Amino acid sequence: MSPIGTVTPERYGESMVFSQRLEYAARLVEGRLEQLVGSLAREGTPPRLIEAMRHATLGGGKRVRPFLVLEAASLFGVPVSAALTTAAAVECVHCYSLVHDDLPAMDNDDVRRGKPTVHKAFDEWTAILAGDALLTVAFALLAGPDGDHDPAIRAELVCGLAAAAGAAGMVGGQCLDLEADKLNRPPAPDLDHVRRLQAMKTGALITFACEAGALLGRATAAERTALAGYGDKLGLAFQIADDLLDAEGDAASLGKATRKDEGKATLLAVAGVARAKDRLRALEDEIVAALQTFGAKAEGLRQAARFVINRNS
Numbered sequence: 001m002s003p004i005g006t007v008t009p010e011r012y013g014e015s016m017v018f019s020q021r022l023e024y025a026a027r028l029v030e031g032r033l034e035q036l037v038g039s040l041a042r043e044g045t046p047p048r049l050i051e052a053m054r055h056a057t058l059g060g061g062k063r064v065r066p067f068l069v070l071e072a073a074s075l076f077g078v079p080v081s082a083a084l085t086t087a088a089a090v091e092c093v094h095c096y097s098l099v100h101d102d103l104p105a106m107d108n109d110d111v112r113r114g115k116p117t118v119h120k121a122f123d124e125w126t127a128i129l130a131g132d133a134l135l136t137v138a139f140a141l142l143a144g145p146d147g148d149h150d151p152a153i154r155a156e157l158v159c160g161l162a163a164a165a166g167a168a169g170m171v172g173g174q175c176l177d178l179e180a181d182k183l184n185r186p187p188a189p190d191l192d193h194v195r196r197l198q199a200m201k202t203g204a205l206i207t208f209a210c211e212a213g214a215l216l217g218r219a220t221a222a223e224r225t226a227l228a229g230y231g232d233k234l235g236l237a238f239q240i241a242d243d244l245l246d247a248e249g250d251a252a253s254l255g256k257a258t259r260k261d262e263g264k265a266t267l268l269a270v271a272g273v274a275r276a277k278d279r280l281r282a283l284e285d286e287i288v289a290a291l292q293t294f295g296a297k298a299e300g301l302r303q304a305a306r307f308v309i310n311r312n313s
Contacts, residue, residue, distance in 0.1 A: 007024060007027040007028060007031065009028060009079065009080040009081035009084060010080075010081070011024070012024055012025065012028065012070070012080040013074070013080075018300065018303035018304075018307065021300060021303075022062065022063075022064075022067055022304075022307065025063060025066065025067045025070050025071075025080075025087075026061070026062065026063040026066075026067070028070075028080065028084060028087075029063045029066045029067075029084070029087055029088055029091055030058060030059075030063075032084050032085065032087070032088040033057045033058060033088055033091065033092070034058060036088060036092075036137065036141070037050060037053050037054055037057065037058070040053070040133075040137070045133075048122070048126060049126070049129055049130060049133060051122075052118055052121075052122050052126045052127065052129070052130035053130050053133055053134060055115075055118055055121055055122070055130075056095045056096075056098070056099050056118050056130055056131070056134060057091070057092070057095045057134065059113075059115075060112075060113030060114065060115065061091075061095075061113055063091060064206075064238075064304065064307075064308065065087075065090045065091060065094050065205060065206060065209045066087030066088060066090055066091045066209070067087075067304065068206065068209040068210050068213065068231070068234075068301070068304065069083055069086050069087040069090055069209045069210075069212050069213050069216075070083050070084070070087050070213070071213065071298075071300040071301050071304065072209070072210045072211075072212070072213020072214055072217070072227055072301065073086075073212075073213035073214075073216045073217050074213075074297075074300070075213070075214075075217060075219075075223075075294055075297050075298060075301075076213075076214070076216070076217025076218065076219055076223075077217065078213070078216045078217045082148075082216065083213065083216050085141050085142075085144075085146040085147055086141075086142060086147065086148075086157060086212050086213075086216060087209075088141060089138040089139070089141040089142045089157075089161065090138070090161070090205065090208070090209050090212065092134045092135070092137055092138035092141070093134070093135060093138045093161065093164075093165050093170075093205065094205060095134050096130075096131040096132075096134035096135040096138070097131075097165075097170055097174075097205075098112060099117070099118045099119075099127050099130055099131035099134070100127075100128070100131045101174065102117040102118065102119060102127070103119055103124060103127060103128070104119070104124065106174070106178060118130055118131075135165070138161065139158055139161065139162070142154060142157045142158045142161060143155075143158055148215075148216060153215055153216070156215055157212055157215055157216075160208050160211060160212065160215070161208055161212075163204075163208075164204040164205050164207065164208035165204070165205060168200070169200055169204035169205070170200065170201055170202075170204050170205050172200050172201075173197050173198070173199070173200030173201025173202070173204070174201055176193075176196070176197040176200065176201070176265070177197055177201055177264060177265065180264065180265060181264065189265045189270065190270065191267075191270055191271065193265060194265050194266060194267055194269075194270050195236070197265055198235070198236055198239040198240075198267075199232065199235065199236070201239070202235045202236075202238055202239040202242075203231070203232055203234075203235025203236060203238075203239070204235070205235075206231050206234055206235040206238060207228055207231030207232050207234075207235055208231070209231065210227040210228065210230055210231035210234075210301075211224060211227055211228050211231065213227070214227045222293070223293065223294075226290055226291070226293050226294070229290045230287060230290040230291055230301065230305075233283055233286050233287045233290060234287055234304070234305055234308060236283060237280060237283040237284070237287065237305065237308055237309050238308050239266075239267075240267055240276055240279060240280045240283070241280060241308055241309055241311060243266045243267060243268050243276065244268065244273070244276060244277065244280070245311075245312070245313070247268055247273065248273075267279065280309055281309075283309065284305060284306065284309050287302075287305040288302055288305065
C-alpha cells in the first residue's frame with residue numbers, strides 16, 4: 001500500500017485520487033474490524049474463534065462494499081466516522097459469505113485472498129462457527145450504540161441487510177448457483193435465470209451497501225432509487241468481471257483458484273465471452289447514467305464502477 005500517513009476518518013478524501021481513496025477506506029474498515037474482534041476477545045469469545053475471525057476478516061480484500069457505503073453516505077454530507085460502523089457490518093456479512101462459500105460442501109476452495117481459506121487454516125467446524133459469528137455480529141453493529149443515532153434508521157438498516165443477505169438475497173443466490181452442480185440439474189440456463197442468480201448472489205449486498213449510505217444520509221425516495229439502480233447495475237458488472245477473471249485470469253494474481261466456474265450458470269456460459277465483455281462495456285455507461293442526479297459529488301462512485309469493470313485481480 002502507498003504511504004498515505006496516519007489513518008483517521010477525518011482525513012478521508014483529503015485531495016486523494018481514487019486509488020488512494022479506496023485504499024484509505026480499506027484501512028479505516030480494517031481498523032474498525034480489528035477493534036471489533038478485539039472487543040469480542042475481551043468479552044470472553046474463545047481464542048480459537050477469535051483467531052479464525054481474524055483470519056477471515058483482516059489483512060486482505062479490497063473492501064469494495066464498505067467503500068460504497070462510505071461514498072454513498074458522503075453524497076449527503078455524512079461524516080465517514082458516522083458511516084464506518086455500517087460499512088464494517090456490510091464487510092462482516094461479505095466475509096462470512098466467503099468463509100462459508102469456501103467450505104468443501106460448497107465451492108471447496110483452498111485459497112482466498114492469497115492465503116489458506118479458513119477451513120484449511122483451521123478446520124470445517126471452526127470455519128462454520130467463524131462465519132456464523134461474523135454474520136450475527138454484523139447485526140449487533142447496526143443495532144448497537146455505535147450505529148445511527150435514530151432507532152428507526154437502525155431498524156431499517158437491520159431489515160435491509162437481512163433481506164440482502166438472506167433467502168431472497170445472497171443465500172438464495174448461492175443456492176441457485178450450487179443447484180446445477182450438486183443436484184446434477186441440466187446445464188445451460190437462460191439469461192433470465194443468470195440475471196436473477198447474479199442479482200441475488202452478488203448484487204443484493206452491493207445494492208444494500210449503496211442504499212445504506214442513502215439511509216444514513218436521510219436521502220429522498222428518488223435519491224434512494226437512483227442509488228439502488230446504480231448498485232444493481234454495479235453488482236451485475238462485478239459478477240461479469242469476476243466470471244471473466246475466473247475464465248481468463250491468473251490464480252497467482254487473483255489470490256484464489258481459477259477455472260472453477262466452468263459448467264456454472266454464468267453469462268459467459270450462456271452467451272459466450274465476447275458478449276459478456278460487450279455487456280460489461282455497456283454497463284459502464286448505464287452505471288454512470290444512474291448517478292446523473294448527483295452530479296460531480298458522485299465521482300467516487302463513478303470511479304468505483306470503472307475500477308470494478310476494469311480490475312485485473
